[in-house]
Amino acid sequence: MKENKYDDNVFFEKYSQMDRSKKGLDGAGEWHVLKQMLPDFRGKRILDLGCGFGWHCEYAIKNGAASAVGIDISEKMLAEAHAKRSSDAISYICLPIEDIAFPPSSFDVVISSLAFHYIQSFEDICKKVYDSLSPGSNFVFSVEHPVFTAYGTEDWYYDDRGNILHWPVDRYFNEGRRSTIFLGETVQKYHKTLTTYVNGLIRTGFEITGLIEPEPSEEMLHTVSGMTDELRRPMMLLVSARKR
Numbered sequence: 343m344k345e346n347k348y349d350d351n352v353f354f355e356k357y358s359q360m361d362r363s364k365k366g367l368d369g370a371g372e373w374h375v376l377k378q379m380l381p382d383f384r385g386k387r388i389l390d391l392g393c394g395f396g397w398h399c400e401y402a403i404k405n406g407a408a409s410a411v412g413i414d415i416s417e418k419m420l421a422e423a424h425a426k427r428s429s430d431a432i433s434y435i436c437l438p439i440e441d442i443a444f445p446p447s448s449f450d451v452v453i454s455s456l457a458f459h460y461i462q463s464f465e466d467i468c469k470k471v472y473d474s475l476s477p478g479s480n481f482v483f484s485v486e487h488p489v490f491t492a493y494g495t496e497d498w499y500y501d502d503r504g505n506i507l508h509w510p511v512d513r514y515f516n517e518g519r520r521s522t523i524f525l526g527e528t529v530q531k532y533h534k535t536l537t538t539y540v541n542g543l544i545r546t547g548f549e550i551t552g553l554i555e556p557e558p559s560e561e562m563l564h565t566v567s568g569m570t571d572e573l574r575r576p577m578m579l580l581v582s583a584r585k586r
């Protein structure tokens with residue numbers, strides 16, 4: 343099932359109010375880590391899967407990429423990307439990630455930020471990414487961490503007074519659809535194990551070059567309320583890989 347939640351008016355308005363939507367990459371808690379995992383973009387052809395508002399496409403072009411293609415299922419997200427982050431070197435295409443079909447060696451770098459947990463099969467997309475990359479080139483992505491997605495509610499357990507007790511982890515090896523609550527709305531996501539992400543890459547032929555469970559920056563810990571709770575469980579998984 344391909345859900346297009348970001349075209350829902352209420353959800354879109356709420357997502358647009360998040361720091362990462364208003365401030366861009368600097369408003370994204372994991373950016374200080376993800377940025378370090380990206381390869382040199384100079385002269386490269388970039389594909390961004392689930393590009394949203396186009397922040398990463400814009401960053402790639404500003405950092406010397408020859409071209410960037412942003413794919414997203416949401417017309418609303420792409421309308422904003424077109425309006426605010428357009429360039430002759432960027433093309434935005436409204437398409438489900440599952441349906442991409444690029445000729446072999448079309449890209450030198452494929453990136454994806456927080457989109458693959460909306461996709462049922464990581465292995466299918468991994469194969470498509472592998473084929474679309476030139477030999478020796480890079481694949482870098484972030485997803486919600488399997489510990490974060492396993493149970494499904496994507497919320498803490500609280501005591502009677504509303505204090506956080508712990509993060510529930512259950513049904514870990516039962517991969518598949520989860521009805522989560524994100525921004526107060528029901529959103530369909532897909533839980534996958536760490537093994538699925540790592541072995542999906544290895545089986546496809548990628549060499550894993552980095553894997554990080556990012557922690558908030560020192561600055562965020564001191565300036566953003568509630569950030570210290572982010573040290574209690576991983577929320578994201580960041581992976582970089584190279585096509586052999």
Ligand SMILES: C[S@@+](CC[C@H](N)C(=O)[O-])C[C@H]1O[C@@H](n2cnc3c(N)ncnc32)[C@H](O)[C@@H]1O
Nearest residue numbers: 348392393394414415416419438439455457460
């Ligand atoms: C959390 S947002 C991340 C946006 C952007 N990558 C960023 O980090 O700022 C997830 C994005 O994935 C897109 N998305 C979700 N499911 C998708 C699918 N099946 N195909 C293409 N895009 C999808 C959504 O429309 C949304 O723009």
